[in-house]
Amino acid sequence: MSSVAAAPAVALVGNPNAGKTSLFNALTGARQKVANYPGVTVERKVGVLRLPDGSSADLIDLPGAYSLDPRSPDEMVTRDVLLGRQEGEAEPRAVIAVVDATNLSNQLRFVLELVQLGRPVVVALNMMDLAQRDGLTIDRAALERELGIPVVETVAVRRRGLEGLADTVLPLLGDAQKASLPQLDTRALQRRARDIANAVVSGGNQAGGFTRRLDRLFLHPLAGPLILAAILFLMFQAVFAWASAPQDWIDGGIAALQNLTVDLMPPGVIRDFIIEGLLAGVGAVIIFLPQIVILFAFILVLEQSGYMVRAAFLMDKLMASVGLSGRSFIPLLSSFACAIPGIMATRTIADPKDRMTTIMIAPLMTCSARLPVYAVIIAAFIPSTNVGPFGLQGLVLFGLYAFGIVGALVAALALRRTVTRGTGTGFMMEMPKYQVPALRDLMIGIWQRAYAFLRRAGTIILAATVVLWLFASYPVAPEGESQVDYSLAGRIGSGIETVVSPIGFNRDIAIALVPAMAAREVAVAALGTVYAIDSEDEEVLEGQLASRLGASWSLPTALAFLAWFVFAPQCISTFAVTRRETNSWRWPVFMFAYLFAMAYVGAGLTYWIASALLG
Amino acid sequence: MLICDLRPGVRAVIDTIDAAPADEKRLREHGFDEGVEVELLHRAAFGADPVAVRVGNASVALRRSMAAHITVSIREGAELTPQAAE
Numbered sequence: 001m002s003s004v005a006a007a008p009a010v011a012l013v014g015n016p017n018a019g020k021t022s023l024f025n026a027l028t029g030a031r032q033k034v035a036n037y038p039g040v041t042v043e044r045k046v047g048v049l050r051l052p053d054g055s056s057a058d059l060i061d062l063p064g065a066y067s068l069d070p071r072s073p074d075e076m077v078t079r080d081v082l083l084g085r086q087e088g089e090a091e092p093r094a095v096i097a098v099v100d101a102t103n104l105s106n107q108l109r110f111v112l113e114l115v116q117l118g119r120p121v122v123v124a125l126n127m128m129d130l131a132q133r134d135g136l137t138i139d140r141a142a143l144e145r146e147l148g149i150p151v152v153e154t155v156a157v158r159r160r161g162l163e164g165l166a167d168t169v170l171p172l173l174g175d176a177q178k179a180s181l182p183q184l185d186t187r188a189l190q191r192r193a194r195d196i197a198n199a200v201v202s203g204g205n206q207a208g209g210f211t212r213r214l215d216r217l218f219l220h221p222l223a224g225p226l227i228l229a230a231i232l233f234l235m236f237q238a239v240f241a242w243a244s245a246p247q248d249w250i251d252g253g254i255a256a257l258q259n260l261t262v263d264l265m266p267p268g269v270i271r272d273f274i275i276e277g278l279l280a281g282v283g284a285v286i287i288f289l290p291q292i293v294i295l296f297a298f299i300l301v302l303e304q305s306g307y308m309v310r311a312a313f314l315m316d317k318l319m320a321s322v323g324l325s326g327r328s329f330i331p332l333l334s335s336f337a338c339a340i341p342g343i344m345a346t347r348t349i350a351d352p353k354d355r356m357t358t359i360m361i362a363p364l365m366t367c368s369a370r371l372p373v374y375a376v377i378i379a380a381f382i383p384s385t386n387v388g389p390f391g392l393q394g395l396v397l398f399g400l401y402a403f404g405i406v407g408a409l410v411a412a413l414a415l416r417r418t419v420t421r422g423t424g425t426g427f428m429m430e431m432p433k434y435q436v437p438a439l440r441d442l443m444i445g446i447w448q449r450a451y452a453f454l455r456r457a458g459t460i461i462l463a464a465t466v467v468l469w470l471f472a473s474y475p476v477a478p479e480g481e482s483q484v485d486y487s488l489a490g491r492i493g494s495g496i497e498t499v500v501s502p503i504g505f506n507r508d509i510a511i512a513l514v515p516a517m518a519a520r521e522v523a524v525a526a527l528g529t530v531y532a533i534d535s536e537d538e539e540v541l542e543g544q545l546a547s548r549l550g551a552s553w554s555l556p557t558a559l560a561f562l563a564w565f566v567f568a569p570q571c572i573s574t575f576a577v578t579r580r581e582t583n584s585w586r587w588p589v590f591m592f593a594y595l596f597a598m599a600y601v602g603a604g605l606t607y608w609i610a611s612a613l614l615g
Numbered sequence: 616m617l618i619c620d621l622r623p624g625v626r627a628v629i630d631t632i633d634a635a636p637a638d639e640k641r642l643r644e645h646g647f648d649e650g651v652e653v654e655l656l657h658r659a660a661f662g663a664d665p666v667a668v669r670v671g672n673a674s675v676a677l678r679r680s681m682a683a684h685i686t687v688s689i690r691e692g693a694e695l696t697p698q699a700a701e
Contacts, residue, residue, distance in 0.1 A: 066644040103672045106646035186643045194648070194671075211674070212656075219667060221660040313676045317661045326665070326676075426681050427665055430645060431674040 008173045009090045010049055010057045011081060013114060014098030015107050016064030016348075017306075017432035019126045022156035023098055024061040025444050027165070032061075034448060044089070051170045052163070060092065063347070067186070068113055071350035082117060094120040094172040096165065101131040101138060101153075102433060105197035108147075109189045115149060118179040120172035123151040124165055129158065130433055133210065139200045146196045157438035211306075211433045218310050228314050231307075235298045236336075236401075239368075243290035250290070254283035273469060276532050281465025281525040282457060288521065291368050292453050293446055295337040300445045303330075304437035309429050316427050322409045323416030325351075325427035328358040332408070335365035340577045341449065347581070353420040357412050359578060360420075360591050363569050364408035366401045369520040373565050374400055376524050380546040381558040396562075403566045407598065419590070456519070456573065464518030468526055472511070484511070484530055503600060504560040504607030506553065513570070520570045556610035563606040568599035616689075619666050619682035621655040627687035628652055634684035642684065645677075646670040653687060 012027075014020040024032075028047025049059040062081055063074035070076040077086060084091035097114050099107040114121050123143070131138060144151045150168045154161030184192070218224055258275050265271040302308045308330055316326030327349055335342030342362045349355040374397055382393045468489060477486030484490045493511030500510055508530050516523035528545050549558070569575070569592045578588040621627055629651050632639055647653075647670055656674060657667040665678045 067640075069640065071641070103646075105671045106673055109644070186640055187648070190643055190646075190648045194651075215657065215667070215674070219657040219659075221658070225660055309676065313657075313659065313665060313667060316665050316676075316678070317659055320664075320678075426678045428641060428645060428675065428677040428681060431667060431676055 006090070007048075007055070008057045008093040009060055010169060010173075011060045011062055011092035011095045012098065013062050013078060013082065013095055013110075014064060014124075014126075015066055015100065015110060015430070017430055018064070018098040018100045018107060019156045020061065020064055020098045022438060022441050023096075023124060023126060023154065024059065025438075025441050026156045026159050026162055028059055032444070032448075049166065049169070051173075052167050053170060057093075057169070057173065058090075059096075060089065065110070067110060068117075072348055072355075074347045075350075082114070082119075092119065094122065094169055096122050096124055096169065098124045098126050098156075100433075101125045101128050102134055102136060104138070104143075104201055105194045106190075108193035108196055109186070111147065112184070112189045112193055115147065116181050116183055118181050121149050122165065122168050122172065123147065123149060124154045124156075124161070125151055126154045126156055127433075127435075128153045128160075129155045130435065135203050137202045139202075142200045143196065146199060157435070157441070214434050215310070215431075218307065219313065224310075224314050228311055231302070231311075235295070238298065239291050239294050242294050246290040247287050250283070250287050254279055254287075269473075272473070273466075276529055277466050277469035278462070280528055280532070281469070281522070282462050286454070286457055288368050288372065289450060289453060291371065292337055293450055295368065296446055296449045297442065299334055299337065300442050301437055302333075304435075304441055304445075306432040306434045308333075309431050312427075312429060313431070320427075322412040323420075324354055324357060324412055325349075327427060327429065328354060331358055332362060332365055335362040335367060337449075338367050338369070338453070339363045339365065339571070339574050341452075343574070343577050343581055353416075353422050356582065356587065357415050357420045359581060359587070360415055360594075361408040361411050363571070363574050363591070363595060364404045364411060364567065366404045366566070367520075369571070370400075370565050372521045372524045374562065376527075376546055376549065377558050377562055380550040381553075381555055400562060400566055403563075407567060407602075411594070411598070460518050460573065464515045464522050465525055465529075468515040468522075469529055472529055484508075489514075489530075503564070503604040504554075504557045504611070505564075505603075506557065508552075509557075509561060516570045517572055519573070520565060523565075523570070555614060556607050559610050560603040560607035564599045564603040566599075567595055567602050569595040616687060617683050618653055618655065618668060618685040618687050619663075619679045621653075621687065621689075623655050623657070625689055626652055626654050627689045630686045630688055632685055634681075638681065638684060642681070645675045646673055647675075647685060652690075653685075 012020060012024055024045070024047060027049055032045055032047040034045050045061040047059045047061070049057045051057060060081060062078040065075040065078040067075075068079045068082065070079050080086040081089050081092065082095065095114055095117075097111045099111060111121070111123055125138065125140065125143070128138075138153075140151050140153060152161055152164045152168050154165060218227060258279050261271060261274050261279070265274070299308075302311065311333075312326035312329050314326075315329040319326055319328055328346075331342045331345035331349075333342075334345050339362045342365065343359050346355045346358045346362070349358060378393050378396055382396050385392050387395060471489035471492070472484060472487050474487060477483045482490075489511050490507070492514065493507050496510035496513065497505065497507045500513070505513075508527060511530055512523045512526035515526045524545070527549070531545065531548050553561075575588045575592060578591055579585060582588065616627075618627070618629070629647060629649050631649065632642055632647055634642060651671055654669040655666060656669055659665050663679070665676050666682055667674055667676045668682070669675075
């Protein structure tokens, strides 16, 4: 599967914290293609590397690795591409090895391993600014002599050394010969790397004083966990507080479009469809874009600044108590935005059982798609009074998050004793030096995630909304009968109702649950559509939906509905990504079965207990 | 003595790495090797597990169970100045 003009491929490789992604972004700008390798789950990121002679090469951003002896699915792709064994990828003509200039004595070991492959290698001596900050002097010419390959100094976050890198890569591309070299083992490579580092590096105090001082605070036994809690609190606070203004604009924009449609078009099926189906449905989803952007901005800053590994360190003990490790904390935190990038982020977990367990519990983290559901129900049923200094509505929302987290911990514990039994490989992570994230890297990262979300809203969610609208609008009811009762959706809903009525769900909920499989937030749009179609006036939108629900649902039913959404895997995309990531049907089917069981029992208990208490 | 039993801020040198081949390779890939200077940097709040250690110029977080595979000896005159050791 070669690309059109078959530009030569150049692989970008390095240890996880060497600044590889920054260098990739700096070299290729926003001209990146993100796709998947056939058969495996690892993302394939390719960009265009402009060369000084006017031609270009395909720059492949390979997952960070410590060696060519893979432990995680990520590292396996790195090895296979470098060996020319990866399906769907041309053999790279040259390799750019990114190293952290402040840690040469260890990172050169991987460079030496890459050189042994016999392909042309260029070293990007990255983070030269941090090396200078630490007072290190590196003799570049001596390093070139010792390694026998070109070395270019770079500072990826400041775009320094990029042309030099391209100039150095160009002459290497012509030569397709692979040299055959003696292969040394890890230990010999380690010693050789240290000898080279000792010969070329001088000055400096060990392990960056700046990072050390910060760690004394961030990893302090008492202050550390408190700071982490404060950061997480700020993050969730920001998701709600900062997003509300842009959400109002989007809401206003959608309403304006609906009014415009009413003004411009004659009444009829097409106008109904545009207003009730298209605008109401997709609008109900796009409104979450600000929250997703804010959440990912936080996560990206935590990752790129180097703090995320500290968070993993602080969380390791808690995660260990349910059989996981601190490494699982990172994908689980991403899952608060959306389980899909969270599940994809588990690729860096080396131990397959740790990884499976993390994937299985990721959907229990309250993703942003649940927020619209929670927001509507809370607005309708929970009075906006205060309990002490806290608002009751906020407390209920916090409780739903906590409910999901506790559920996840219990589920992890149960899974580690049954389906994913066995001892894990523990926890070992290099802690990168702190640095200020580059704005460009943040922007590219946020853009890639926002784009993925909008694409989902534009395709699967749009399709689900349209189908629901059709099902709820046809066949047209005769005069005097309820349209929803008479419609196809109403009849399907009545069938499902028999299953869910024991846990307090009515027919309207049953109807909404089916399209909500496309995405949870569709439940809100679906309820909106159901009530809009039945109410002739076409004007039942978000605001009025809450009062409508308040009038027609009992409090126990509403609480059961909330409990259902804490657990229920109402998301086809999660199924699809789990199927892909685990490369099996067994795992996604198991995930959905156990989560639906938890949701049914959770909603049922909530309904029965609330009914008993409230009389 | 074991690397995880060092007092924070005391410099030591690795004597032996005695672990199953896969674990040993993993430790080596993170820079642990006989003769390399190390230092215990931090211990987590509960049960002092995991620990963070300096290995050469890098910091690595690892669990005690893994750190217990590494023995070290303290360098002569290796006590750092009090403010650096803190």
